[in-house]
Amino acid sequence: MATTYETVSGIISDTCDIEPDKITPDSHAINDLGIDSLDFLDVAFAIDKAFGIKMPLEQWTQDVNAGTVTTDEYFVLKNLCTNIDKLVAAKA
Amino acid sequence: MRLEYFQMVDRITALDLPGGRIVTACQVPEQSPVFEGHFPGYPILPGVLMIETMAQTGGWLVLATLGRTKMPFLMQVEKAKMRSFVAPGQAMEVEARLLHEGSGYAVVKASITVAGKKVSDAELRFGVVPFPNETLKAAMLETARRVGLPEDLLHAE
Numbered sequence: 001m002a003t004t005y006e007t008v009s010g011i012i013s014d015t016c017d018i019e020p021d022k023i024t025p026d027s028h029a030i031n032d033l034g035i036d037s038l039d040f041l042d043v044a045f046a047i048d049k050a051f052g053i054k055m056p057l058e059q060w061t062q063d064v065n066a067g068t069v070t071t072d073e074y075f076v077l078k079n080l081c082t083n084i085d086k087l088v089a090a091k092a
Numbered sequence: 093m094r095l096e097y098f099q100m101v102d103r104i105t106a107l108d109l110p111g112g113r114i115v116t117a118c119q120v121p122e123q124s125p126v127f128e129g130h131f132p133g134y135p136i137l138p139g140v141l142m143i144e145t146m147a148q149t150g151g152w153l154v155l156a157t158l159g160r161t162k163m164p165f166l167m168q169v170e171k172a173k174m175r176s177f178v179a180p181g182q183a184m185e186v187e188a189r190l191l192h193e194g195s196g197y198a199v200v201k202a203s204i205t206v207a208g209k210k211v212s213d214a215e216l217r218f219g220v221v222p223f224p225n226e227t228l229k230a231a232m233l234e235t236a237r238r239v240g241l242p243e244d245l246l247h248a249e
Contacts, residue, residue, distance in 0.1 A: 041167060041197055041217060048194050057195040 004051075004081040004088075011046040012077075015039065025078035030071065053087040093118050093145075095126045095137075100145040101186070104240045107156060112190030114153040116239070118145050118204075122181045137178040142212040143169055146202035150188035150216050152236075154198045156245050157190060160236065163228065164198060164218035172214035182206050188216075196220055 002010070009023045016039045029035045035043065044055055060074045073079055093100055106115040120137055127135035147166045154164040178184065188202040198220055203213035223229040236246055 038167060041219070044194060044197065045192060045199055045217070048192060054193075054195055057197070059195070061196070 004084050005077065007050055008047060008077060008081055008084065011050065012043055015042045015046055023077070025076075025081075027077050028072065029075040029077065029080070031075075047084065051084055051088050053084065053091060055084070055087065093121055095121065095124045095141060098144065099235075100141070100148045101152065101239050104152060105185075107153070107242060109157055112153070112157070114149060114156070114188050116149045116152070116186045118149075118184040118186055120178060120180055120182045120184060124180070127180055135180050137180075137182075139172075139174040139212070142174060142178065142204055143172055143214060143216075145184065145186055146188065146204060146212065146214055147216055147218075149186040150200035150202045151218065152239065152241065153188045153190055153200060154193070154218055154220060155232070155236075156241060157193060157198070158220065160232070160241075160245055161222075162220045163223050163232065164220050166216060167197070167219045168217035170215040170217070172212070174212050176206070176209065176211040178204075178206060178211055184211075191215070 005025055009020065012018060012023055012029070012033065012035070013020045016033065016035050018033055023033065027033050029040065044057060048054055063069045064071055064074070074083060093102060100118055101116045102119055103117045104114060105117050106113070126138065126141070130136065130138050151164045151166070183206065185205045186202065187205070188200045190198065191201050192199040196219065198218045200216050201213070202216055204211050233246065
């Protein structure tokens with residue numbers, strides 16, 4: 001069974017047409033991979049479907065805008081995967 | 093429909109929020125300046141207006157699903173197919189089904205049927221955001237009344 005990171009990096013590679021070897025756990029989806037908001041919509045939809053969750057993007061955006069966290073918390077892939085795992089665990 | 097005012101939906105004829113489905117009636121007008129250019133001597137409804145009609149139908153479904161608290165804006169059109177021409181005077185039935193309601197976005201699958209035959213379909217994605225101003229919010233409420241959004245949703249906030 002694929003790990004969360006393998007699934008997420010595969011989604012990003014397929015959805016955003018990024019070479020798999022350019023994606024690492026430390027990649028920042030926006031700053032390093034150049035994913036814009038429209039592409040991220042595709043990524044979010046694919047992640048929501050793949051894991052059966054609803055990523056709270058609005059809340060995350062509010063957190064970043066409020067300065068309580070940096071974008072690294074949600075957009076660095078290893079952190080994104082940790083957050084996905086938490087959402088999956090919360091659903092179970 | 094009043095094409096030149098982008099009033100595509102005449103009436104919501106079915107709305108099933110638990111089932112994530114809406115159906116609207118959209119009567120293509122006999123006359124419109126749009127047909128003078130599209131096309132001279134051979135008037136047909138532009139494909140982009142079919143997409144807009146599906147987007148507005150899907151938009152009402154999303155807006156109703158969220159209790160009219162937020163405004164859906166079309167962000168992405170996937171797999172749009174225009175299968176047949178639609179002529180002035182034809183009645184369209186437009187259906188949209190909610191595929192996914194995410195956080196800040198929504199995805200619907202929509203189709204247009206004329207006389208029992210599917211003429212167009214597409215997957216549409218919306219960004220869903222708070223109303224940007226009171227003018228738009230009021231206009232959407234007025235339009236909601238015109239198209240027959242159920243009464244309980246007119247009062248939801």
